[in-house]
Each structure stands twice: as structure tokens, then as C-alpha cells.
Amino acid sequence: MDELDVQMFIISNDTPEEQLALYQALEEEFGESLPFISDPELQIAELFDVKNEDVGFFRGYGMLDTEGNVVFNTTNDHWGEEFDKTAKEIKEEYNKLIN
Incomplete structure (x- = not known):
């Protein structure tokens, strides 16, 4: 998806140590990974309307x-x-934004 002008992140409420382990596992499995954004207070989860009480x-x-x-x-x-x-849907939604 390099052709899109977007920044991609993995958002997680995991600890930094857990995020590092996940990052390294993804990199090992797929040859690359994405940066993590820490969301310990679930503010981003709430923004996306996917917060369920405290998780x-x-x-x-x-x-x-x-x-x-x-x-x-x-x-x-x-x-x-x-x-x-996943990539197809993201590209379709992106194209709706720029057109």
C-alpha cells in the first residue's frame, strides 16, 4: 500500500514491552512491521466506537x-x-476521500 499517501499504525493498549515483542514477531514473520501507538486509556478505541467499559x-x-x-x-x-x-477496502475508502 505504498502508493497511498497514508501513515499506518497498530494501536494497542499493551505495555511498551509487549508492543516491542509484537513488533518483532510481525517483523520476523512478515519481514516488516508497523509502528505501534500506545492507547492505554483507550481514547482511540473510544474514537472508533470500539471501547467496551475498560477494554x-x-x-x-x-x-x-x-x-x-x-x-x-x-x-x-x-x-x-x-x-x-483489507488492502482493497482501505484503498477504496482512501479513494473516496481524495475524489
Whole structure:
């Protein structure tokens, strides 16, 4: 998805040590990883409307516009396994934004 003018992150409320371990595991498995954003207070989860009391229950992906508004989000526990489908949806949503 290098052709898109977007920044991609993994958002997690895991500790920095847990995030580092996940980052390294992804890098080892796929040859690359994404930077993590720490969300210990679940503020981003709340923004995406995926906060359930004091835990996030969202596994999926979404997009914010340049103003910080949620453009779309998709819940999908298998987004990584279905990355072709994930990439296609992200590209479609991105194209809606720029057109």
C-alpha cells in the first residue's frame, strides 16, 4: 500500500514491552512491521466506537481523515490473514476521500 499517501499504525493498549515483542514477531514473520501507538486509556478505541467499559474489543482497521475524524472502520479479527481484502477496502475508502 505504498502508493497511498497514508501513515499506518497498530494501536494497542499493551505495555511498551509487549508492543516491542509484537513488533518483532510481525517483523520476523512478515519481514516488516508497523509502528505501534500506545492507547492505554483507550481514547482511540473510544474514537472508533470500539471501547467496551475498560477494554477495547476491536480487532480490525479504520481510517482517520486529516482532521482526525473517523472515515470508516471495519471489525475483522482476520484482517491480517485476509490482507488482500483489507488492502482493497482501505484503498477504496482512501479513494473516496481524495475524489
